[in-house]
Amino acid sequence: SEEGHFKQLASGREWYVSDLVLSKSSGEPVFSVSRSARDDKGNLLGLVVATLNAQVVEEVLAFERPKDAGISLTDRNGMVVATYPAKEFTWEERNWLRLYPQKVYEPLKGGEATTVVSGRNGERRLVAAAPVPSIGWVAASSRSEDAVLDTILSALLAEGTLFLIVTLAAFATALAVSRPLSQSVLRLRDQVLALGRADREDLTIAPGSTRELNELAQSFSGMAEEVRNRERALQDSETRLRAIFESTEEAIITLDD
Secondary structure, eight states, X not given: OOSHHHHHHHTTOSEEEOOOEEOTTTOSEEEEEEEEEEOTTOOEEEEEEEEEEHHHHHHHTOOOOSTTOEEEEEOXXXXXXXXXXXXXXXXXXXXXXXXXXXXXXXXXXXXXXXXXXXXXXXXXXXXXXXXXXXXXXEEEEEEEHHHHHHHHHHHHHHHHHHHHHHHHHHHHHHHHHHHHHHHHHHHHHHHHHHHHTTOOSOOOOOOOSSHHHHHHHHHHHHHHHHHHHHHHHHHHHHHHHHHHHHHOOSOOOOOOO
């Protein structure tokens, strides 16, 4: 009646999984699974207890994981019950609450934890741990830091290459689109400068690559034509005045008001 599993079943639980202990007969790590037997009124009539070697759990955990990923189970005292891949532990090495408190302390209180720990061979491993509420144990999964970073870097390299290709394609497209536009703007600038110098060259601007440039080119061509018409009118006026001055025999007086 002093055993922990009996107290749990006597308090009303239907079944209970104990923590890891050293077997008094074999000296191996074992735990027990207890199940109550009750009458119709719920009174405890007895219980059935099965004592299991921790190696049984290792066999249950034996399913393939990516690369070097590992799985572990620890009991309520932070003692590691089993790992996969299976490893040999002394009783002291099973005390992960003492060796890796950042790994199991928070899950033992009902929370979750992620951390980095150094294994027995000095390898740094990324660990995620969570409680198993039904039995109070802690389940954890881990991978080496190098393997995780290799996966991340490979994904980043692929995404970075794709991003670079998209960027170059966008740049090439922008360059192809902007080239005619910039040429039209430069041509317009040259024609404006020529008009300002009163050059007599053809000031007609070819249609631009956009509607706005076409409207600007048409406005400029109209303005250039108006300037030419005014120049021709001025030249005609100067020609008439010169002819009058040269052909008249009378004195001509000009007054400036």
